[in-house]
Amino acid sequence: MIEPSPNTAALDTPPARRAAALETLARETWDVVVVGGGIVGAGALLDAASRGMRAALIEQDDIAAGTSSRSSRMIHGGFRYLEQLRFGLVREALAERSRLLTLAPHLVRLESLLFPIYGIPYVSKAYYDAGLTLYDILGARHDGGWHQRVSKSGALDLAPALRQDGLHGGLVYHDAVEDDARYTLAVVRTAMAAGSTAVTRVRATGLLRDSMAGAERILMAEDLTSGGSFEIRTRAIVDATGVWAAEADHPFRSASLRILPSRGAHLVVPHDRIPNKVGLAIRVPGKVVFLVPWIDYWLIGTTDAPFDGPADRPSAAGWEVDQLLDTVNATMDVNLTRPDVVGTYAGLRPLIAPSDGSTVKASREHRVTVEESGVVRVGGGKYTTYRVMARDAIDAVLGRDGSKRRPSDTADRRLIGAADPAVLERIAAELATIPAIGGLVPGTASSLVARYGTEAPAVVALGADLDLLRPLAPDRPFLEAEVSWAARHELAASVDDVLARRTRLAQESRDRGAGIAPRVAAILGADLGWGDARQALEVETYLASADREYSVTAAD
Incomplete structure (x- = not known):
């Protein structure tokens, strides 16, 4: 039997704590206010807290309600970027993968993945073997060891349903899997434990210009639970709204950082429907489709295409479901159909727009800009490198000298719940x-x-x-x-x-x-x-x- 919290404890109920946080938001003057409760905003809040800054975060929905709960749930270097010669991005992402495995070992774990090799005999195997060797050299070997070569029979032992026609063996390597939504939440809660404030269901509506405010900025906000508006005084603002920065009514919209949303869809399929012992990385033109091990299920994804609809709550399109099913069935003899799919989900990547409009070629590297209004904006990037993005954003807030005096310590700060x-x-x-x-x-x-x-x-x-x-x-x-x-x-x-x-x-x-x-x-x-x-x-x-x-x- 559960009972409502008694009146004597009313001051310690979740609604009472939220009301107190709203009052604090409006009353105090902050060193920085972060707008957006995805992984980058969460990281920026923790980064600021780690430097002793008075920091707050507002999010118009729930923590990680957008892209940060709709990823492939992988922490990885992205070996496909090697074909694009983005060695720096891969090295940085692999270094962060290693770091995150230490910062939150309860939420991030290594998994084995099989890369089955089809195509021209010897040539295809040598090509992809060289690619994964480079992946290892750039940092992957430090966590899971060097990748392993397996024969055709070895590949079939790990994934019995692989289509045998044209199969020349495979490569087994490691990447990390995480619960993206819970990881983002852990970052926010770690920042809150360090003294920061985070409030959900609060929307930024614009900046108020006030000549009397001096170096301070006045951020206009709306409490979406009550409909009330209020002002937040802060010395700096970080725009970590991701794909929402592309919306026409965005309060800090600017042409200096053009965001190209890209939708990625995923399927959730029962584990017993695909008889694999390990996850799978399936090479398709321009990208890789993953079969990601999850509790009781496989996560299959992802697609990659420009998206021009509303950013709020996207869903997987019918053609994306078909494309992913076709990709799996072309590689595995499992006859996966729509009735096998328990659920789907889709997320939007906040890519920095390339000149040709391609989302497959769009850079996964991030960019930080400082607008004339003083708002620091961060865009692009990968979930894996969120900590670096957040650090760079707060560095921009503090400036070159300030960031040297107050360095970030998030590279070594474990998240709440972490232990060996x-x-x-x-x-x-x-x-x-x-x-x-x-x-x-x-x-x-x-x-x-x-x-x-x-x-x-x-x-x-x-x-x-x-x-x-x-x-x-x-x-x-x-x-x-x-x-x-x-x-x-x-x-x-x-x-x-x-x-x-x-x-x-x-x-x-x-x-x-x-x-x-x-x-x-x-x-x-x-x-x-x-x-x-x-x-x-x-x-x-x-x-x-x-x-x-x-x-x-x-x-x-």
Whole structure:
């Protein structure tokens, strides 16, 4: 039984804490305000906090609601960029991959991937072998070791369904897999633990010019939960809005950094539908399609095409679903069809526009500019290199001398929940001895640690206090307690926040979570003060959005 928070604890409820944060935003003068709660904005907030700056972040939706929860969930160097001779980008990304494996080992893990080789005998194998050797030299070997060559039979042992006609063997290498939404959230929460402020459902609406403000800038903002407007005084602003910078009504729109949104779609397919022992990297013209290992599923992606629609909540187009299915079926004898796809999702990459308009050729390197208004804008880049992008943005805020006096320490600052792998394994083993956890789906304890790291015992303790140690969804390693934890500690304010990003059940359930959404709303309602009518509205709103965003779109 869960009960609404008592009045005596009203000052410590999530709504009360948000109200206090809004009051702080409007009352204080900040060194920097970051606009945008994706991975780059989150990184900029933490970077500023690491330098002792008074920093705040505002996000118009949820943390990582946009691109940063819709990636291929890989932390990688991008070996396909070697063909484009972007060695510097690959070296930098591989260095960051190594760093992130240390900063958040509970959220980032190495996985083996097989690159099957088809084409001209000997020539194709030598070509791709040389490419992965260069990938290793540029840094990949430091984490997973040197890549390995396997024969045709060795490739089939790892991926039995590979089409054998023209198969000449394969190459096994390593790249990292992560939970992109939870990683972004961990960065924000680490910054908040260091004294920064982050508030969601607040939209930047423009800059107010005030000659009396001096070096300060006045950022106009709107609280989307109440509709009220207010001013935020700050010495600097970082625009980390990603693809939203391409929107016509963007408050800091400028021609100095033209963003070309590119949509990438992904499919979610049950693990037992494809009999692989490892992930797969499938070479197609201009890019690579990955079969990414995920809990109980394979993630298949991605596509790459210019996108000119609204940035908010994109979905996979029918042709993208067909293209990905065709790519897998051309390489594997699995006859994957639309009914096999549990869910889909799509994200928009904020690429820096090239002269020819191609998104495949558009640079994944980032750029930081300082506008005449004083707004620092950051665009382009890859999820993997977010920390470098954030550091460069705050360097631009401080200037050359200021950044030398106040250097970033994020290269060595572990994220909340992080610990050495041996410690995390011990925590999982201890949790598994708790009868309420050990009696659930096998692997529940390890799954909790993979999401929460050293905070997993606190999640379980909260569940025991609230009688929420039951499964959230049938046959899945999620607890009802995670919903309350999300509201109390992770800024979750809607059913969508919980099912689409704190868990990934929105994409991983054929019914988009319809069967559990009312229960999620009830648990959230106890912490957020929702009555029955509000809970019903939240469920209705969520299901309408989730069906549009994550279902398998009809063929074009």
